[in-house]
Amino acid sequence: MRRLVQWFLAVFTAAMVLLYLSERLNEMEGYAGGNTITVYNWGDYIDPKLIQAFEKKTGIKVIYQTFDSNEAMMAKIAQGGTTFDVAVPSEYAISKMKEEGLLVPLDHSKLPNLKYIDPRFLNLSFDPNNRYSVPYFWGTVGIVYNRKMLGGKSITSWNDLWSRDLRNQILLVDGAREVIGMGLNSLHYSLNDTNKAHLQQAKKKLDALMPNVKAIVGDEIKLLLANEEAAIGVVWSGDAAEIISENDHLDYVVPKEGSNLWFDNMVIPKTAKNIKGAHEFINFMLDPKNAAKNAEYVGYSTPNKKALDYLPKEITNDKRFYPDFDSIGHLEVYKNLGKRMLAYYNELFLEFKMHRK
Amino acid sequence: MMKAMKSNVRNAYLIPYALWIILFVVAPILLILYYSFFDIEGKWTFENYEKFLTPIYLKMTLNSFWYAFLITLFSLLVAYPTAYLLTKTKHKQLWLLLIILPTWVNLLLKVYAFLGIFGTFGLANAILKTIGIGAKQILFTDFSFIFVSVYIFIPFMVLPIFNALEELNPSLIDAARDLGASAWTTFRRVVFPLTLSGVKAGCQAVFIPSLSLFMITRLIAGNRVITLGTAIEEHFLVTQDWGMGATIAVFLMLAMAVIVGMTGSRKRGK
Amino acid sequence: MKKHRTWANLYLIVVFIILYMPIFYLMYYSFNSGGTMHNFKTFTWEWYQEVFHDDRLLIIVLNTLVIALLSAAISTVVGVMGALAIYYVKTWRVKNALLALNNVLIVSPDVIIGASFLILFTIAGVKLGFISVLLSHIAFSVPIVVLMVLPKLEEMSPTLIDAARDLGASQWHMLSKVILPFITPGVFAGFFMALTYSLDDFAVTFFVTGNGFSTLSVEIYSRARQGISLSINALSTLLFLFTALLVVGYYFISQKSSRLYGIGGRK
Numbered sequence: 020m021r022r023l024v025q026w027f028l029a030v031f032t033a034a035m036v037l038l039y040l041s042e043r044l045n046e047m048e049g050y051a052g053g054n055t056i057t058v059y060n061w062g063d064y065i066d067p068k069l070i071q072a073f074e075k076k077t078g079i080k081v082i083y084q085t086f087d088s089n090e091a092m093m094a095k096i097a098q099g100g101t102t103f104d105v106a107v108p109s110e111y112a113i114s115k116m117k118e119e120g121l122l123v124p125l126d127h128s129k130l131p132n133l134k135y136i137d138p139r140f141l142n143l144s145f146d147p148n149n150r151y152s153v154p155y156f157w158g159t160v161g162i163v164y165n166r167k168m169l170g171g172k173s174i175t176s177w178n179d180l181w182s183r184d185l186r187n188q189i190l191l192v193d194g195a196r197e198v199i200g201m202g203l204n205s206l207h208y209s210l211n212d213t214n215k216a217h218l219q220q221a222k223k224k225l226d227a228l229m230p231n232v233k234a235i236v237g238d239e240i241k242l243l244l245a246n247e248e249a250a251i252g253v254v255w256s257g258d259a260a261e262i263i264s265e266n267d268h269l270d271y272v273v274p275k276e277g278s279n280l281w282f283d284n285m286v287i288p289k290t291a292k293n294i295k296g297a298h299e300f301i302n303f304m305l306d307p308k309n310a311a312k313n314a315e316y317v318g319y320s321t322p323n324k325k326a327l328d329y330l331p332k333e334i335t336n337d338k339r340f341y342p343d344f345d346s347i348g349h350l351e352v353y354k355n356l357g358k359r360m361l362a363y364y365n366e367l368f369l370e371f372k373m374h375r376k
Numbered sequence: 377m378m379k380a381m382k383s384n385v386r387n388a389y390l391i392p393y394a395l396w397i398i399l400f401v402v403a404p405i406l407l408i409l410y411y412s413f414f415d416i417e418g419k420w421t422f423e424n425y426e427k428f429l430t431p432i433y434l435k436m437t438l439n440s441f442w443y444a445f446l447i448t449l450f451s452l453l454v455a456y457p458t459a460y461l462l463t464k465t466k467h468k469q470l471w472l473l474l475i476i477l478p479t480w481v482n483l484l485l486k487v488y489a490f491l492g493i494f495g496t497f498g499l500a501n502a503i504l505k506t507i508g509i510g511a512k513q514i515l516f517t518d519f520s521f522i523f524v525s526v527y528i529f530i531p532f533m534v535l536p537i538f539n540a541l542e543e544l545n546p547s548l549i550d551a552a553r554d555l556g557a558s559a560w561t562t563f564r565r566v567v568f569p570l571t572l573s574g575v576k577a578g579c580q581a582v583f584i585p586s587l588s589l590f591m592i593t594r595l596i597a598g599n600r601v602i603t604l605g606t607a608i609e610e611h612f613l614v615t616q617d618w619g620m621g622a623t624i625a626v627f628l629m630l631a632m633a634v635i636v637g638m639t640g641s642r643k644r645g646k
Numbered sequence: 647m648k649k650h651r652t653w654a655n656l657y658l659i660v661v662f663i664i665l666y667m668p669i670f671y672l673m674y675y676s677f678n679s680g681g682t683m684h685n686f687k688t689f690t691w692e693w694y695q696e697v698f699h700d701d702r703l704l705i706i707v708l709n710t711l712v713i714a715l716l717s718a719a720i721s722t723v724v725g726v727m728g729a730l731a732i733y734y735v736k737t738w739r740v741k742n743a744l745l746a747l748n749n750v751l752i753v754s755p756d757v758i759i760g761a762s763f764l765i766l767f768t769i770a771g772v773k774l775g776f777i778s779v780l781l782s783h784i785a786f787s788v789p790i791v792v793l794m795v796l797p798k799l800e801e802m803s804p805t806l807i808d809a810a811r812d813l814g815a816s817q818w819h820m821l822s823k824v825i826l827p828f829i830t831p832g833v834f835a836g837f838f839m840a841l842t843y844s845l846d847d848f849a850v851t852f853f854v855t856g857n858g859f860s861t862l863s864v865e866i867y868s869r870a871r872q873g874i875s876l877s878i879n880a881l882s883t884l885l886f887l888f889t890a891l892l893v894v895g896y897y898f899i900s901q902k903s904s905r906l907y908g909i910g911g912r913k
Contacts, residue, residue, distance in 0.1 A: 396724055
């Protein structure tokens with residue numbers, strides 16, 4: 020009995036001491052004061068040096084928190100017990116958040132740097148006149164392949180993946196719209212197709228791909244491809260840029276049948292407490308020099324036209340990641356298909372995963 | 377008078393625990409039951425239950441039970457001898473702590489380490505090559521999935537078995553040996569039956585969570601293994617079809633109730 | 647007989663090697679200047695220096711430890727009470743019903759627990775952060791403590807309690823002098839299990855945390871998106887060595903003192 024009591028007292032004391040230490044550290048860092056903003060972003064999706072620069076310039080302390088999916092982020096914001104001031108959702112999430120009234124309209128007069136954004140990326144269908152959002156990064160979905168492992172052969176289309184030589188060589192990203200979309204594109208249907216017969220056809224075609232599929236994975240796909248665990252991966256362009264820089268044998272292609280064009284955007288959620296600070300932060304990130312620094316760190320393509328001047332030529336001239344206007348005309352942006360249709364996509368994807376070789 | 381006092385004291389134990397049950401068990405169960413009757417557009421429906429009874433979800437359920445069974449079986453096969461031999465060592469409490477210690481290192485990090493170890497150019501294949509078997513695909517197979525799951529669950533199996541073995545009265549074993557029983561017979565007739573409560577606790581602590589494993593189904597099995605847990609995670613986080621996710625959860629809870637009922641302490645016969 | 651022991655030791659050694667293999671793997675690469683968990687380049691202390699310069703990471707480590715210790719201690723107390731409550735119930739139907747309720751949180755996938763707690767906290771108006779995370783960790787650790795303590799209670803021979811009662815022991819006396827000492831190993835097992843659950847948990851915390859509060863596993867998960875930085879390996883190495891030292895140290899100190907006072911030495 021005495022031993023138990025002693026033990027528990029010791030544990031409580033230790034916890035209290037640690038709690039005190041953590042509070043002190045928090046104070047020292049200035050997180051406990053009033054002038055802060057909370058930024059809610061994808062993991063490692065910003066250059067940490069920029070946060071420091073912003074804190075120094077404005078005196079506003081940044082609390083940086085991360086999410087791993089648009090859905091998790093929306094659940095947190097809808098819950099209301101949080102105080103996020105800036106968030107970075109993808110385009111389809113923005114139309115959903117708009118519908119549910121989770122966003123605060125932006126005050127464009129406080130965002131003078133908006134003028135540096137390439138007009139191509141403004142006034143898009145998911146947010147007319149950029150009332151709620153400002154582009155952050157953009158990119159495509161495509162195929163990374165290992166020239167050495169494929170014996171010098173190159174890949175140009177989705178249909179190349181069905182080749183018999185590629186048995187157990189393909190890694191797919193764990194996303195229903197990406198994978199079903201790949202099936203649809205390979206049949207020359209739209210990525211936003213809602214015809215169930217077409218979708219069934221795409222699912223049938225994907226089942227035939229299963230013998231070639233080694234695994235369906237998440238972010239670790241980058242590590243696996245860089246380590247030559249498989250010859251081919253279906254990935255987002257920014258991830259591709261990152262792994263190509265690690266392994267010289269890799270190359271990236273946007274398949275000729277078509278693919279997805281996506282945008283991540285900065286918004287102010289309705290939970291914001293410091294709306295003025297949030298505008299300052301967004302404007303700071305839109306500054307061409309800062310945008311260029313960020314793009315260099317993160318590896319994704321920046322929509323900031325002026326920022327391209329500050330980036331090394333070998334980055335901005337890389338047609339794989341900064342393609343010309345006309346070459347991406349056939350790419351499609353995901354539309355919000357509605358909950359029911361999305362559930363159908365996910366169901367098909369689940370069936371595809373359950374399909375045994 | 378005495379009796380009333382006693383029951384008062386007994387009720388005093390009950391208060392915090394009952395509070396916990398009401399707030400964190402009953403309330404969530406009711407919430408989940410409630411959600412399971414709504415479709416994705418928020419309409420009241422039985423559709424989710426109909427959907428669960430289609431081949432795809434039944435297959436998934438069978439899969440989950442099969443893998444959970446294998447994981448429990450292998451965990452037991454590894455953990456029982458480990459626990460048994462640990463009780464024979466000199467610093468047994470220390471060794472036991474050292475069995476638990478690895479679980480305090482973040483799971484995701486360990487899983488990443490396994491990605492490296494089991495990879496095509498990893499440690500495991502290097503060993504296979506040197507002993508002449510040659511490189512094999514280990515990652516994204518049933519083997520790697522079960523291996524890593526067993527790895528995760530072993531401490532949870534060892535601990536209750538170890539405790540049960542510790543409680544065993546050594547004179548019973550001596551008596552059995554004196555009566556001429558072989559080591560094996562002693563184990564089968566005396567040791568194992570007397571540690572059954574620990575084995576049961578261990579099996580519960582392993583079988584039940586392994587029904588709903590996720591994350592490693594993706595990282596280690598490359599989504600080749602789909603368990604009920606994976607499906608629930610998808611429905612809650614990706615599809616946002618909370619109704620369907622809740623329905624699967626209801627079935628999982630029913631399954632759990634059945635398992636506990638089967639392994640429960642009916643043996644006392646009271 | 648001698649041969650028997652060698653085989654036994656060999657078996658234990660293999661088990662320990664496998665248990666520690668991934669951890670040594672992590673430690674090894676925490677010294678890799680290459681920055682990844684493959685292709686060891688040259689030896690470096692770089693990642694360890696990074697850990698000590700990252701104040702945010704240190705705050706998160708402290709948070710994680712506070713949550714783990716507090717939730718383990720509180721859930722152990724609640725869990726022991728729960729186990730006693732279940733033990734005192736005589737009808738096995740009620741007992742099994744209680745056990746089933748107890749086990750609900752163990753069977754429920756973390757995602758469901760997280761989601762339902764999130765809804766619960768919303769209804770109750772609890773702000774997301776330290777308190778919500780602590781409450782959740784206590785909540786999901788209680789059942790495992792019950793499961794660890796209950797078998798101990800059931801092994802206790804009823805005659806022991808009857809004897810104590812015949813001798814006129816009060817309820818409190820019986821609890822502190824007879825029952826608790828007997829179930830102490832189970833209580834410690836429960837405490838360590840609760841600690842383990844708390845340190846390991848990612849999914850539940852992920853749902854119920856907010857407002858800048860974070861624990862190590864959530865932080866690691868969100869950093870994993872760009873490939874885990876080796877500073878996380880370095881941090882884990884340090885934490886691991888620290889706990890290992892603590893555990894071994896605690897063991898030998900308690901051994902020594904119990905020998906001095908002659909209370910230890912069970913059997």
